[in-house]
Amino acid sequence: MPAFEDPGEGIKIPQKNIVKFVIKEALKGKKAASQEELAYIIERELRRGDPKYRITGRRAREIALEVPVKVVTETREGPMPRRCPACGHSLKKSHTRNLAGRNIVTGLSCARCGYHGENGKWAPRKYTFRLY
Numbered sequence: 001m002p003a004f005e006d007p008g009e010g011i012k013i014p015q016k017n018i019v020k021f022v023i024k025e026a027l028k029g030k031k032a033a034s035q036e037e038l039a040y041i042i043e044r045e046l047r048r049g050d051p052k053y054r055i056t057g058r059r060a061r062e063i064a065l066e067v068p069v070k071v072v073t074e075t076r077e078g079p080m081p082r083r084c085p086a087c088g089h090s091l092k093k094s095h096t097r098n099l100a101g102r103n104i105v106t107g108l109s110c111a112r113c114g115y116h117g118e119n120g121k122w123a124p125r126k127y128t129f130r131l132y
């Protein structure tokens with residue numbers, strides 16, 4: 001088992017398939033406004049069965065991508081990433097030519113998770129989740 005699935009005493013990490021199922025049910029007809037909210041919704045469901053269940057916002061988001069769920073990423077100013085800052089996938093660049101004739105990157109987008117940044121706003125600020 002990967003290290004993150006060894007949380008210590010009194011905490012239970014839910015299996016991925018269970019989390020996927022809960023996400024699908026939880027997002028029917030509504031959306032989660034952040035990864036923290038998504039994690040909260042998942043934990044609330046799981047804790048009906050066992051109050052020891054925990055899930056982090058990051059893991060909730062990573063599993064949501066596999067459901068798949070539509071993730072909208074809002075961005076803010078930040079350094080230009082080499083790979084998708086939301087999921088680690090490679091990025092597609094869009095360019096424009098500046099006055100000096102040099103190509104500059106104006107946009108980055110990810111085909112896996114739907115991340116899109118432009119004009120210096122590269123850093124994920126907030127994620128929203130809904131079913132397709």
Ligand SMILES: [Zn+2]
Pocket residue numbers: 084085086087088089110111112113114115
């Ligand atoms: Zn991505």
